[in-house]
Amino acid sequence: MVCVRFAPSPTGYLHLGNARVAIFNYLFARHNGGKLILRIEDTDRERSTKEFEESIIEDLQWLGIDWDEFYRQSERFDIYREYAERLLREGKAYECFCTPEDLEREREEAEKKGIPYRYSGRCRDLSNEERRRLRERGVPYTVRLRVPPNRDVSFKDRLRGFVSINTDDFGDFIIVRSDGSPTYNFVVVIDDALMGVTHIIRGEDHLSNTPKQILIYEALGFSLPEFIHLPVILGEDRSKLSKRHGAVSVRNYREEGYVPEALFNYLATLGWNPSEEREIFTKEELIRMFNIDDISKAPAVFNREKLKWMSGIYIREVLDTDTLYRYALPFIRNAGFDLTDEDYVKKVLEKTRDSFDTFTEMTERLKPLLKREIDMSEEALNLLRTEESRMVIETFIEKMKEGINSQEVKRIAKEIQKEKGIKPKIIWQTLRACITGELEGVGVDIIADLLPPEIWKERLQKGLLYVSSSK
Protein backbone atom coordinates (compact mmCIF):
# COMPACT_ATOMS: atom_id res chain seq x y z
CA MET A 1 0.00 0.00 0.00
CA VAL A 2 1.13 3.47 -0.87
CA CYS A 3 2.17 5.54 2.12
CA VAL A 4 3.46 9.09 1.87
CA ARG A 5 4.11 11.86 4.33
CA PHE A 6 4.22 15.59 4.58
CA ALA A 7 6.83 16.68 7.08
CA PRO A 8 6.94 20.39 7.81
CA SER A 9 9.10 21.92 10.48
CA PRO A 10 7.20 24.36 12.67
CA THR A 11 9.57 27.27 12.31
CA GLY A 12 7.19 29.55 10.45
CA TYR A 13 3.84 29.70 8.74
CA LEU A 14 3.05 27.16 6.04
CA HIS A 15 5.04 28.31 3.03
CA LEU A 16 3.46 28.16 -0.43
CA GLY A 17 6.21 25.84 -1.62
CA ASN A 18 5.56 23.47 1.25
CA ALA A 19 1.84 23.73 0.73
CA ARG A 20 2.39 22.55 -2.82
CA VAL A 21 4.49 19.63 -1.57
CA ALA A 22 1.67 18.80 0.82
CA ILE A 23 -0.85 18.96 -2.01
CA PHE A 24 1.16 16.65 -4.25
CA ASN A 25 1.58 14.18 -1.40
CA TYR A 26 -2.11 14.38 -0.70
CA LEU A 27 -3.10 13.89 -4.34
CA PHE A 28 -0.70 10.99 -4.72
CA ALA A 29 -1.98 9.28 -1.59
CA ARG A 30 -5.64 9.73 -2.43
CA HIS A 31 -5.20 8.85 -6.09
CA ASN A 32 -3.61 5.56 -5.09
CA GLY A 33 -5.91 4.83 -2.20
CA GLY A 34 -2.92 5.08 0.11
CA LYS A 35 -2.35 6.95 3.30
CA LEU A 36 -0.90 10.30 4.18
CA ILE A 37 1.08 10.96 7.33
CA LEU A 38 1.52 14.40 8.80
CA ARG A 39 4.76 14.53 10.69
CA ILE A 40 5.94 17.59 12.55
CA GLU A 41 9.71 17.83 12.25
CA ASP A 42 10.56 19.71 15.38
CA THR A 43 13.98 18.33 16.18
CA ASP A 44 15.35 21.84 16.15
CA ARG A 45 14.08 22.92 19.55
CA GLU A 46 15.56 26.37 19.09
CA ARG A 47 13.39 27.39 16.19
CA SER A 48 10.31 25.20 16.47
CA THR A 49 7.23 26.51 18.21
CA LYS A 50 3.86 25.13 19.15
CA GLU A 51 2.17 28.20 17.65
CA PHE A 52 3.64 27.55 14.23
CA GLU A 53 2.72 23.89 14.50
CA GLU A 54 -0.88 24.84 15.15
CA SER A 55 -0.92 27.39 12.37
CA ILE A 56 0.40 24.84 9.89
CA ILE A 57 -2.25 22.33 10.88
CA GLU A 58 -4.97 24.95 10.58
CA ASP A 59 -3.77 26.09 7.19
CA LEU A 60 -3.57 22.54 5.86
CA GLN A 61 -7.14 21.98 6.97
CA TRP A 62 -8.19 25.27 5.46
CA LEU A 63 -6.71 24.08 2.16
CA GLY A 64 -8.82 20.95 2.37
CA ILE A 65 -6.02 18.52 3.11
CA ASP A 66 -6.64 15.71 5.57
CA TRP A 67 -4.28 13.03 6.80
CA ASP A 68 -4.44 9.59 8.32
CA GLU A 69 -1.69 9.59 10.91
CA PHE A 70 0.04 12.24 12.93
CA TYR A 71 3.46 12.27 14.59
CA ARG A 72 5.71 14.71 16.31
CA GLN A 73 9.42 14.02 16.20
CA SER A 74 10.07 15.69 19.53
CA GLU A 75 8.12 12.83 21.08
CA ARG A 76 10.29 10.19 19.49
CA PHE A 77 13.72 11.12 20.73
CA ASP A 78 14.06 7.81 22.63
CA ILE A 79 13.69 5.91 19.40
CA TYR A 80 16.32 7.99 17.65
CA ARG A 81 18.71 7.68 20.56
CA GLU A 82 18.44 3.93 20.44
CA TYR A 83 19.36 3.82 16.77
CA ALA A 84 22.22 6.23 17.29
CA GLU A 85 23.59 4.04 20.04
CA ARG A 86 23.31 1.03 17.82
CA LEU A 87 25.32 2.70 15.06
CA LEU A 88 27.92 3.75 17.61
CA ARG A 89 28.09 0.22 18.96
CA GLU A 90 28.51 -1.24 15.53
CA GLY A 91 31.23 1.26 14.69
CA LYS A 92 29.16 2.73 11.87
CA ALA A 93 29.17 6.08 13.62
CA TYR A 94 31.60 7.75 15.98
CA GLU A 95 31.83 10.51 18.54
CA CYS A 96 33.32 13.74 17.28
CA PHE A 97 34.77 16.06 19.88
CA CYS A 98 35.51 18.95 17.57
CA THR A 99 33.98 22.24 18.66
CA PRO A 100 31.88 24.45 16.41
CA GLU A 101 34.87 26.82 16.41
CA ASP A 102 37.18 24.05 15.17
CA LEU A 103 34.78 23.34 12.36
CA GLU A 104 34.34 26.96 11.52
CA ARG A 105 38.11 27.28 11.22
CA GLU A 106 38.30 24.27 8.91
CA ARG A 107 35.55 25.73 6.78
CA GLU A 108 37.26 29.08 6.48
CA GLU A 109 40.54 27.49 5.54
CA ALA A 110 38.89 25.42 2.86
CA GLU A 111 37.22 28.51 1.53
CA LYS A 112 40.50 30.41 1.45
CA LYS A 113 42.17 27.64 -0.50
CA GLY A 114 39.16 27.46 -2.78
CA ILE A 115 38.59 23.78 -2.16
CA PRO A 116 35.20 22.32 -1.25
CA TYR A 117 34.77 21.96 2.49
CA ARG A 118 34.34 18.59 4.09
CA TYR A 119 34.87 17.48 7.68
CA SER A 120 38.55 16.65 8.17
CA GLY A 121 37.85 13.40 9.97
CA ARG A 122 40.02 14.39 12.89
CA CYS A 123 37.99 12.36 15.37
CA ARG A 124 37.31 9.54 13.01
CA ASP A 125 40.19 7.34 14.07
CA LEU A 126 40.40 8.12 17.75
CA SER A 127 41.05 5.01 19.81
CA ASN A 128 38.38 3.71 22.14
CA GLU A 129 40.66 4.68 24.99
CA GLU A 130 40.87 8.31 23.84
CA ARG A 131 37.15 8.51 23.30
CA ARG A 132 36.46 7.25 26.79
CA ARG A 133 38.87 9.74 28.31
CA LEU A 134 37.31 12.65 26.46
CA ARG A 135 33.82 11.54 27.36
CA GLU A 136 34.74 11.20 31.00
CA ARG A 137 36.25 14.65 30.99
CA GLY A 138 32.85 15.86 29.90
CA VAL A 139 33.96 17.17 26.51
CA PRO A 140 30.79 17.66 24.47
CA TYR A 141 30.58 15.60 21.33
CA THR A 142 28.44 15.07 18.29
CA VAL A 143 27.86 11.76 16.59
CA ARG A 144 28.95 11.44 12.99
CA LEU A 145 28.17 8.76 10.48
CA ARG A 146 31.24 6.97 9.15
CA VAL A 147 30.92 7.65 5.44
CA PRO A 148 32.90 5.55 2.98
CA PRO A 149 35.25 7.85 1.05
CA ASN A 150 34.98 8.44 -2.66
CA ARG A 151 31.92 6.35 -3.25
CA ASP A 152 29.32 7.27 -5.85
CA VAL A 153 25.96 6.91 -4.21
CA SER A 154 23.43 6.62 -6.95
CA PHE A 155 19.72 6.41 -6.57
CA LYS A 156 16.68 6.59 -8.76
CA ASP A 157 14.51 9.65 -8.62
CA ARG A 158 11.14 9.01 -10.19
CA LEU A 159 11.14 12.32 -12.04
CA ARG A 160 14.81 12.62 -12.94
CA GLY A 161 16.05 9.09 -13.39
CA PHE A 162 19.36 8.04 -11.87
CA VAL A 163 21.19 10.66 -9.86
CA SER A 164 24.68 10.07 -8.57
CA ILE A 165 26.57 12.00 -5.90
CA ASN A 166 30.02 11.23 -4.56
CA THR A 167 30.47 10.82 -0.80
CA ASP A 168 33.55 13.04 -0.97
CA ASP A 169 31.19 15.93 -1.59
CA PHE A 170 29.94 15.80 1.97
CA GLY A 171 32.04 13.48 4.13
CA ASP A 172 31.19 12.29 7.64
CA PHE A 173 28.11 14.21 8.67
CA ILE A 174 26.51 14.78 12.06
CA ILE A 175 23.54 12.66 13.08
CA VAL A 176 23.36 13.67 16.75
CA ARG A 177 24.14 17.16 18.01
CA SER A 178 26.25 17.86 21.06
CA ASP A 179 23.09 18.54 23.06
CA GLY A 180 21.96 15.01 22.28
CA SER A 181 19.27 15.97 19.80
CA PRO A 182 19.24 14.08 16.49
CA THR A 183 19.53 15.88 13.17
CA TYR A 184 17.13 15.97 10.28
CA ASN A 185 18.94 13.56 7.97
CA PHE A 186 19.04 10.93 10.68
CA VAL A 187 15.50 11.10 12.06
CA VAL A 188 13.88 11.39 8.69
CA VAL A 189 15.26 8.01 7.68
CA ILE A 190 14.26 6.30 10.91
CA ASP A 191 10.75 7.73 10.76
CA ASP A 192 10.20 7.03 7.10
CA ALA A 193 11.38 3.45 7.56
CA LEU A 194 9.47 2.80 10.77
CA MET A 195 6.30 4.42 9.50
CA GLY A 196 6.36 2.39 6.33
CA VAL A 197 6.67 5.33 3.95
CA THR A 198 6.82 3.95 0.43
CA HIS A 199 7.28 7.16 -1.56
CA ILE A 200 9.16 10.21 -0.44
CA ILE A 201 7.73 13.22 -2.22
CA ARG A 202 9.55 16.36 -1.21
CA GLY A 203 11.17 19.51 -2.53
CA GLU A 204 14.17 19.50 -4.78
CA ASP A 205 16.12 21.26 -2.05
CA HIS A 206 16.40 17.81 -0.46
CA LEU A 207 17.93 16.18 -3.50
CA SER A 208 21.45 16.59 -2.17
CA ASN A 209 20.41 15.16 1.20
CA THR A 210 19.28 11.95 -0.39
CA PRO A 211 22.68 10.22 -0.64
CA LYS A 212 23.31 10.98 3.03
CA GLN A 213 20.01 9.42 3.90
CA ILE A 214 20.65 6.41 1.71
CA LEU A 215 23.85 5.80 3.64
CA ILE A 216 21.79 5.80 6.84
CA TYR A 217 19.24 3.43 5.33
CA GLU A 218 22.12 1.11 4.56
CA ALA A 219 23.76 1.45 7.95
CA LEU A 220 20.48 0.66 9.65
CA GLY A 221 19.56 -2.11 7.25
CA PHE A 222 16.30 -0.51 6.14
CA SER A 223 14.99 -0.96 2.64
CA LEU A 224 14.82 2.07 0.39
CA PRO A 225 11.60 3.90 -0.51
CA GLU A 226 11.01 5.54 -3.87
CA PHE A 227 12.23 9.14 -4.20
CA ILE A 228 10.39 11.91 -6.00
CA HIS A 229 11.93 15.35 -5.82
CA LEU A 230 9.63 18.18 -6.79
CA PRO A 231 11.01 21.34 -8.35
CA VAL A 232 10.85 24.38 -6.11
CA ILE A 233 8.67 27.45 -6.54
CA LEU A 234 10.43 30.64 -7.60
CA GLY A 235 9.62 34.30 -7.08
CA GLU A 236 9.25 36.81 -9.92
CA ASP A 237 13.02 37.31 -9.91
CA ARG A 238 13.55 33.58 -10.38
CA SER A 239 15.13 32.99 -7.00
CA LYS A 240 13.63 30.61 -4.48
CA LEU A 241 10.35 32.02 -3.21
CA SER A 242 11.02 33.60 0.15
CA LYS A 243 9.79 36.29 2.50
CA ARG A 244 11.41 39.05 0.55
CA HIS A 245 9.01 38.26 -2.28
CA GLY A 246 6.16 39.45 -0.10
CA ALA A 247 3.21 37.22 0.69
CA VAL A 248 4.56 33.67 0.63
CA SER A 249 2.65 31.86 3.32
CA VAL A 250 -0.74 30.23 3.04
CA ARG A 251 -1.73 32.36 5.99
CA ASN A 252 -1.15 35.54 3.99
CA TYR A 253 -3.57 34.45 1.29
CA ARG A 254 -6.07 33.16 3.76
CA GLU A 255 -6.11 36.51 5.50
CA GLU A 256 -6.29 38.33 2.18
CA GLY A 257 -9.49 36.44 1.47
CA TYR A 258 -8.45 34.13 -1.33
CA VAL A 259 -10.68 31.12 -1.90
CA PRO A 260 -8.98 28.02 -0.44
CA GLU A 261 -10.12 25.79 -3.29
CA ALA A 262 -8.54 28.24 -5.70
CA LEU A 263 -5.22 28.18 -3.90
CA PHE A 264 -5.34 24.39 -3.88
CA ASN A 265 -6.23 24.34 -7.57
CA TYR A 266 -3.55 26.87 -8.44
CA LEU A 267 -0.78 25.18 -6.50
CA ALA A 268 -1.74 21.73 -7.77
CA THR A 269 -1.57 22.90 -11.37
CA LEU A 270 1.64 24.87 -10.93
CA GLY A 271 4.13 22.54 -12.52
CA TRP A 272 1.59 19.90 -13.30
CA ASN A 273 -1.41 19.69 -15.52
CA PRO A 274 -3.55 16.86 -16.80
CA SER A 275 -2.95 17.73 -20.48
CA GLU A 276 -6.27 19.45 -20.75
CA GLU A 277 -7.09 22.98 -21.77
CA ARG A 278 -9.35 23.37 -18.79
CA GLU A 279 -7.70 24.72 -15.67
CA ILE A 280 -10.38 24.75 -13.05
CA PHE A 281 -10.70 21.40 -11.33
CA THR A 282 -12.39 20.21 -8.19
CA LYS A 283 -10.29 18.41 -5.63
CA GLU A 284 -11.96 15.16 -6.63
CA GLU A 285 -11.07 15.68 -10.27
CA LEU A 286 -7.50 16.48 -9.34
CA ILE A 287 -7.29 13.31 -7.27
CA ARG A 288 -8.70 11.24 -10.09
CA MET A 289 -6.46 12.69 -12.80
CA PHE A 290 -3.29 13.12 -10.79
CA ASN A 291 -0.21 11.51 -12.27
CA ILE A 292 3.01 12.23 -10.49
CA ASP A 293 5.10 11.33 -13.53
CA ASP A 294 3.71 14.35 -15.37
CA ILE A 295 5.11 16.91 -12.98
CA SER A 296 7.39 19.36 -14.73
CA LYS A 297 11.05 19.05 -13.81
CA ALA A 298 11.77 22.74 -14.15
CA PRO A 299 11.11 25.13 -11.27
CA ALA A 300 7.99 27.27 -11.64
CA VAL A 301 7.58 30.98 -11.01
CA PHE A 302 4.74 31.83 -8.70
CA ASN A 303 2.28 34.22 -10.32
CA ARG A 304 0.06 36.08 -7.90
CA GLU A 305 -2.06 37.58 -10.70
CA LYS A 306 -3.08 34.19 -11.94
CA LEU A 307 -3.89 33.00 -8.45
CA LYS A 308 -6.06 36.06 -7.97
CA TRP A 309 -7.82 35.41 -11.25
CA MET A 310 -8.46 31.84 -10.19
CA SER A 311 -9.83 32.95 -6.85
CA GLY A 312 -12.20 35.20 -8.80
CA ILE A 313 -13.33 32.30 -10.96
CA TYR A 314 -14.19 30.33 -7.82
CA ILE A 315 -16.11 33.26 -6.40
CA ARG A 316 -18.16 34.01 -9.48
CA GLU A 317 -18.52 30.58 -11.07
CA VAL A 318 -17.71 27.70 -8.78
CA LEU A 319 -18.80 28.29 -5.20
CA ASP A 320 -22.44 27.80 -4.27
CA THR A 321 -24.18 30.59 -2.37
CA ASP A 322 -23.94 28.95 1.03
CA THR A 323 -20.22 28.36 0.71
CA LEU A 324 -19.71 31.84 -0.63
CA TYR A 325 -21.59 33.19 2.36
CA ARG A 326 -19.64 31.03 4.78
CA TYR A 327 -16.33 32.25 3.36
CA ALA A 328 -17.45 35.86 3.22
CA LEU A 329 -18.89 36.04 6.71
CA PRO A 330 -15.67 36.48 8.73
CA PHE A 331 -14.62 39.28 6.42
CA ILE A 332 -17.99 40.96 6.64
CA ARG A 333 -17.89 40.72 10.43
CA ASN A 334 -14.39 42.05 10.47
CA ALA A 335 -15.31 45.07 8.41
CA GLY A 336 -17.87 46.14 10.97
CA PHE A 337 -20.84 46.28 8.62
CA ASP A 338 -24.32 46.74 10.02
CA LEU A 339 -26.62 45.49 7.25
CA THR A 340 -25.76 41.83 7.82
CA ASP A 341 -29.05 39.98 7.84
CA GLU A 342 -28.20 36.52 6.45
CA ASP A 343 -30.79 36.44 3.65
CA TYR A 344 -29.94 39.97 2.63
CA VAL A 345 -26.20 39.31 2.57
CA LYS A 346 -26.71 36.15 0.53
CA LYS A 347 -28.77 38.09 -1.99
CA VAL A 348 -26.11 40.78 -2.15
CA LEU A 349 -23.38 38.19 -2.70
CA GLU A 350 -25.33 36.49 -5.44
CA LYS A 351 -25.85 39.73 -7.32
CA THR A 352 -22.35 41.13 -6.87
CA ARG A 353 -20.05 38.11 -6.98
CA ASP A 354 -19.01 39.06 -10.49
CA SER A 355 -17.15 42.06 -9.22
CA PHE A 356 -14.44 40.81 -6.87
CA ASP A 357 -11.68 38.21 -6.78
CA THR A 358 -11.00 38.01 -3.08
CA PHE A 359 -12.93 38.67 0.08
CA THR A 360 -10.96 41.74 1.01
CA GLU A 361 -11.90 43.18 -2.36
CA MET A 362 -15.44 42.19 -1.53
CA THR A 363 -15.51 44.28 1.64
CA GLU A 364 -14.47 47.32 -0.38
CA ARG A 365 -16.98 46.60 -3.09
CA LEU A 366 -19.92 46.01 -0.80
CA LYS A 367 -19.52 48.95 1.55
CA PRO A 368 -22.49 50.86 0.09
CA LEU A 369 -24.65 47.75 0.37
CA LEU A 370 -23.66 46.57 3.82
CA LYS A 371 -22.99 49.82 5.62
CA ARG A 372 -25.76 52.14 6.67
CA GLU A 373 -23.58 55.26 6.69
CA ILE A 374 -21.35 55.77 3.70
CA ASP A 375 -18.33 57.95 3.22
CA MET A 376 -18.36 60.34 0.30
CA SER A 377 -15.29 60.44 -1.90
CA GLU A 378 -13.93 63.75 -3.10
CA GLU A 379 -14.88 62.97 -6.71
CA ALA A 380 -18.41 62.03 -5.74
CA LEU A 381 -18.86 65.29 -3.83
CA ASN A 382 -17.58 67.32 -6.73
CA LEU A 383 -20.08 65.73 -9.03
CA LEU A 384 -22.96 66.30 -6.64
CA ARG A 385 -22.22 70.01 -6.40
CA THR A 386 -23.34 70.63 -9.97
CA GLU A 387 -26.71 72.13 -10.83
CA GLU A 388 -27.58 69.17 -13.05
CA SER A 389 -27.02 66.79 -10.17
CA ARG A 390 -29.34 68.77 -7.97
CA MET A 391 -32.01 68.58 -10.61
CA VAL A 392 -31.49 64.84 -11.04
CA ILE A 393 -31.79 64.13 -7.35
CA GLU A 394 -34.80 66.36 -6.81
CA THR A 395 -36.66 64.93 -9.76
CA PHE A 396 -35.74 61.41 -8.76
CA ILE A 397 -37.10 61.86 -5.26
CA GLU A 398 -40.34 63.25 -6.69
CA LYS A 399 -40.78 60.38 -9.07
CA MET A 400 -39.72 57.63 -6.72
CA LYS A 401 -42.73 55.83 -5.33
CA GLU A 402 -42.66 53.48 -2.37
CA GLY A 403 -40.42 50.80 -3.79
CA ILE A 404 -37.32 50.90 -5.88
CA ASN A 405 -35.78 48.27 -8.15
CA SER A 406 -33.76 48.07 -11.32
CA GLN A 407 -36.83 48.50 -13.52
CA GLU A 408 -37.91 51.59 -11.62
CA VAL A 409 -34.50 53.21 -11.71
CA LYS A 410 -34.24 52.68 -15.42
CA ARG A 411 -37.73 54.04 -15.98
CA ILE A 412 -37.15 57.11 -13.87
CA ALA A 413 -33.75 57.74 -15.39
CA LYS A 414 -35.31 57.68 -18.83
CA GLU A 415 -38.01 60.10 -17.78
CA ILE A 416 -35.52 62.53 -16.31
CA GLN A 417 -33.55 62.32 -19.51
CA LYS A 418 -36.60 63.17 -21.58
CA GLU A 419 -38.08 65.83 -19.36
CA LYS A 420 -34.93 67.63 -18.33
CA GLY A 421 -32.68 66.81 -21.22
CA ILE A 422 -29.83 65.60 -19.04
CA LYS A 423 -27.36 63.09 -20.44
CA PRO A 424 -27.86 59.53 -19.20
CA LYS A 425 -24.27 59.33 -18.09
CA ILE A 426 -24.73 62.32 -15.78
CA ILE A 427 -27.94 60.89 -14.39
CA TRP A 428 -26.42 57.54 -13.58
CA GLN A 429 -23.21 58.95 -12.19
CA THR A 430 -25.15 61.31 -9.94
CA LEU A 431 -27.23 58.45 -8.61
CA ARG A 432 -24.13 56.39 -8.09
CA ALA A 433 -22.36 59.16 -6.24
CA CYS A 434 -25.38 59.73 -4.09
CA ILE A 435 -26.08 56.10 -3.27
CA THR A 436 -22.54 54.74 -2.99
CA GLY A 437 -20.36 57.76 -2.33
CA GLU A 438 -18.11 56.58 -5.15
CA LEU A 439 -17.93 56.97 -8.90
CA GLU A 440 -17.35 53.31 -9.51
CA GLY A 441 -18.52 50.02 -8.14
CA VAL A 442 -21.48 47.69 -8.34
CA GLY A 443 -24.09 48.62 -10.97
CA VAL A 444 -26.66 51.16 -9.74
CA ASP A 445 -29.52 49.05 -11.08
CA ILE A 446 -28.25 46.07 -9.09
CA ILE A 447 -28.09 48.21 -5.99
CA ALA A 448 -31.69 49.25 -6.61
CA ASP A 449 -32.72 45.62 -6.44
CA LEU A 450 -30.89 45.09 -3.19
CA LEU A 451 -30.72 48.14 -1.00
CA PRO A 452 -33.94 48.82 0.96
CA PRO A 453 -36.00 51.78 -0.37
CA GLU A 454 -35.74 53.69 2.89
CA ILE A 455 -31.96 53.74 2.60
CA TRP A 456 -32.28 54.92 -0.97
CA LYS A 457 -34.45 57.80 0.16
CA GLU A 458 -32.16 58.52 3.05
CA ARG A 459 -29.15 58.78 0.81
CA LEU A 460 -30.92 60.81 -1.84
CA GLN A 461 -32.02 63.29 0.79
CA LYS A 462 -28.53 63.45 2.10
CA GLY A 463 -27.27 64.00 -1.41
CA LEU A 464 -29.46 67.05 -1.61
CA LEU A 465 -27.77 68.33 1.50
CA TYR A 466 -24.42 68.22 -0.20
CA VAL A 467 -25.85 70.07 -3.13
CA SER A 468 -27.34 72.89 -1.12
CA SER A 469 -24.51 73.22 1.31
CA SER A 470 -22.21 73.97 -1.56
CA LYS A 471 -24.24 76.94 -2.63
Next chain:
RNA sequence: GCCCCCAUCGUCUAGCCUGGCCUAGGACGCCGGCCUUUCACGCCGGAAACGCGGGUUCGAAUCCCGCUGGGGGUGCCA
Protein backbone atom coordinates in the same frame (compact mmCIF):
# COMPACT_ATOMS: atom_id res chain seq x y z
C1' G B 1 34.48 27.74 -6.25
C1' C B 2 32.60 22.62 -6.00
C1' C B 3 28.36 19.03 -6.50
C1' C B 4 23.54 18.02 -8.43
C1' C B 5 19.22 19.30 -11.32
C1' C B 6 16.72 21.85 -15.26
C1' A B 7 15.61 24.53 -20.27
C1' U B 8 8.50 25.97 -25.40
C1' C B 9 5.30 33.13 -25.41
C1' G B 10 6.90 38.08 -19.71
C1' U B 11 4.58 33.95 -16.43
C1' C B 12 2.07 28.80 -15.86
C1' U B 13 1.85 25.17 -19.43
C1' A B 14 0.15 21.44 -24.04
C1' G B 15 3.14 18.97 -27.61
C1' C B 16 8.62 15.74 -26.50
C1' C B 17 8.89 9.29 -24.31
C1' U B 18 6.39 6.55 -29.50
C1' G B 19 10.37 12.36 -34.92
C1' G B 20 6.21 14.41 -40.02
C1' C B 21 -0.99 15.93 -38.22
C1' C B 22 3.09 22.34 -35.14
C1' U B 23 2.09 28.05 -40.46
C1' A B 24 3.64 25.31 -31.96
C1' G B 25 -2.40 24.93 -28.79
C1' G B 26 -4.53 26.86 -24.03
C1' A B 27 -4.39 30.10 -19.58
C1' C B 28 -2.77 34.60 -16.61
C1' G B 29 -1.10 39.36 -17.70
C1' C B 30 -0.85 43.10 -21.70
C1' C B 31 -3.12 45.77 -26.11
C1' G B 32 -7.60 46.69 -29.24
C1' G B 33 -12.94 46.11 -30.05
C1' C B 34 -18.03 44.83 -28.49
C1' C B 35 -21.63 44.94 -24.40
C1' U B 36 -22.65 48.82 -20.82
C1' U B 37 -24.56 54.54 -16.56
C1' U B 38 -18.68 53.98 -14.54
C1' C B 39 -15.21 50.12 -12.91
C1' A B 40 -15.59 45.22 -13.28
C1' C B 41 -17.77 40.68 -15.42
C1' G B 42 -18.70 38.50 -20.17
C1' C B 43 -17.75 38.04 -25.48
C1' C B 44 -14.54 38.80 -29.93
C1' G B 45 -9.69 39.88 -31.85
C1' G B 46 -4.21 40.94 -31.42
C1' A B 47 1.06 41.11 -30.10
C1' A B 48 4.06 37.33 -27.72
C1' A B 49 8.02 31.28 -27.32
C1' C B 50 10.69 25.98 -29.36
C1' G B 51 18.14 29.67 -25.71
C1' C B 52 22.64 28.93 -29.15
C1' G B 53 25.85 25.70 -32.06
C1' G B 54 26.79 21.09 -34.00
C1' G B 55 25.20 16.31 -35.34
C1' U B 56 21.46 11.89 -36.64
C1' U B 57 17.42 11.87 -40.33
C1' C B 58 14.12 12.56 -46.49
C1' G B 59 12.22 15.35 -42.21
C1' A B 60 13.60 17.67 -35.22
C1' A B 61 10.26 21.74 -30.50
C1' U B 62 10.57 16.38 -30.36
C1' C B 63 16.67 11.87 -30.57
C1' C B 64 22.42 12.67 -29.42
C1' C B 65 26.66 15.97 -28.08
C1' G B 66 28.66 20.67 -26.69
C1' C B 67 27.92 25.61 -25.10
C1' U B 68 25.13 29.19 -22.72
C1' G B 69 21.56 30.37 -19.31
C1' G B 70 18.57 29.37 -14.93
C1' G B 71 17.74 26.81 -10.30
C1' G B 72 18.96 23.99 -5.88
C1' G B 73 22.62 22.36 -2.46
C1' U B 74 27.26 23.12 -0.17
C1' G B 75 25.04 23.89 8.60
C1' C B 76 25.73 20.85 15.48
C1' C B 77 18.44 24.24 9.79
C1' A B 78 14.84 21.39 7.81
